[in-house]
Amino acid sequence: MGLIDSIFPPLVAGLIRSIPLSPRRPRDLLRCNGTHHxxxxxxxxxxxxxxxxxxxxxxxxxxxxxxxSYWNAIWSAKGAPRCRDMIWRACKGVLPVKYVLSARGIVQDTICPVCGMAEESISHAIMHCSEAMAVWFASPLAVRVPNQDHQQFSYWFVELISKCDDEWASSLLCSIAWAIWLRRNRKVFNDYLLSVDQTLQVALSMGLAIDSVNNVNDGEAVPVTWQRSSQGIIKINFDAAYSTERGAGYGMVARDNDGLLLAAATYYVGPTLDAMMAEAACMRWSMNLCKDHGFQSLVLETDCLLLHQAWSAKSVPHSYVGVLLEDCRLLASSFSILSMCHVKRQCNQVADFMSKLAYSMQDNVWIEDGPPGLNTILSADLCIPSVMSAGLFYMTSATFK
The missing domain is CATH 4.10.910 (30s ribosomal protein s13; domain 2)
Incomplete structure (x- = not known):
């Protein structure tokens, strides 16, 4: 490592050290950047x-x-198609507010028709208008719009969506933005301004309709809470936290079929090439921990759909992720039973908590007793769905205050 640091700049040296090394020592391969495969x-x-x-x-x-990735955040949000389409047009700068229409020579008056106090840009219409700010803050999410008039709606909204882990809250954010735009159009074309409560009723009804559709699969409700494993099977939840500034942190939680904690662990890696590689490396790290602790019958749970698809695919990705998955397949022979499934993010909150904890508690293992804060999430996982939903709503509301 000292040789790498002496030759390369710190940023490059960190990226070199982040390249995963396999104990199998596979042969070097040429790969194309910009693709997972x-x-x-x-x-x-x-x-x-x-x-x-x-x-x-x-x-x-x-x-x-x-x-x-910016556009993926918009189209992957759990909102109605009409809501996401409106948000996409707003982020593209083509939503027909007065400023946009004036630039095309269609109208001359650019004053906001709702508040009558400022020029109606896209950011003002949906975000900075005093009437729009009242709707955002009065919503169940209690969103506080920043006072900086220069901040664009597009970056603010995408950042908001990216930080939102709850599908219901993500859907509601999209519905609120759409309802604010609907309210503006009612004022322009019908000369009638919906009240804040009426606007929120429109947004909430839209969000609830989408939530009911997303939670139905072939006539059955999709589980949105953590499920206990079968008798004698240990359930392993794992997750990787990733940011370009702080690098990657790993988290893992092992529970028996009664939901009792067997082990929990954190590990800080530092600079990592991308989030997908961090997830695959976290899977290998979790399996190694399970092997060291003598766990034999496992079911692994991840909220990373791409990782689950790569693990289930017959062909191995021609990438670093492929190398890591091959290591995991070799490790799988060390267990009597091993399977992997994809779950929603709210079913993997314990691992998400541990992965973020890795930034402050960098390399720790707890046996039968976790770090402060973990027991609250463990208990919530064992609650009935109605109680769990209330807990999710409380945490989501607090996030945006």
Missing amino acids: GKYYVKTGYHLFRESHDRAYASCSGMDIKPP
Whole structure:
């Protein structure tokens, strides 16, 4: 490690150290960057060319070109299609507010028709207007809109959605934005301004309708709480926290079929190439811990759908993730029973808590007794769904205050 630090700058040295090393010592492979599978296809070249062209055009024209992850956050939000479409148009800058219409020579008056106090830009109409701010704050999420008028709605909303772990809250955020826009249009075209309560009723009814649709699968309700394992099976919840600034932290929790804690662990890795690799490395780390503690019959739970799909696929990804998954398949032979399933994020809150704890408690293992704060989540996992839902609502509301 000292040699790497002496040759390369700190940032590059950290990325080199983050490359996963396998005890199998597989042969080196060439892979294509920008894909999870590591293979090059014609569409891969097309996407790479478009990204390069957009960056070059943005630097010359001063345009704000947003990365794919930005748009993924919008389209993956749990909102109604009409709500997400409105938010997409707002983030693209094509929502027909008076400022946009004036720039195209359609109207001359640019004053906000709702508050009559400022120019109606997209950010003002949905975010900074005093009437819009009242709706956001009066909602069950109690969202406080920042006072900075220069802050764009697009970045503020995407950041809000990205921090939201609850599907109900994510759906409600989209519905509130749509209801505020509906309220504005009622004022423009019908000269009638909905009250704050009426606007929230529209948003809540939209959110509840979407929630009922998302929780139905072939006539059966989709479980939204943690489920106990079968007799004699140990359930392992694992998760990786990742940020470009702080790197990756791993968290793991092992429970028996009664939901009693057997072990919990945290591990801080530091710089990591991407979130997907952090999830795969966390899986390998969790399996190694289980092997060291003599656990033999396991079911692994992850909230990372891409990881579950890669594990279930017949072909191995041509990437670092593939190397890590091959290590996990080799480790699987050490257990008498091992399976893996994908769960919703609210079913994996214990592992999420531990992974974030890894940033402050970097390398720890607890046996039959976890760190402060974990027992509250463990107890909530064993509660009936109605109590659990109330707990989720409380935590979500507190997040946005």
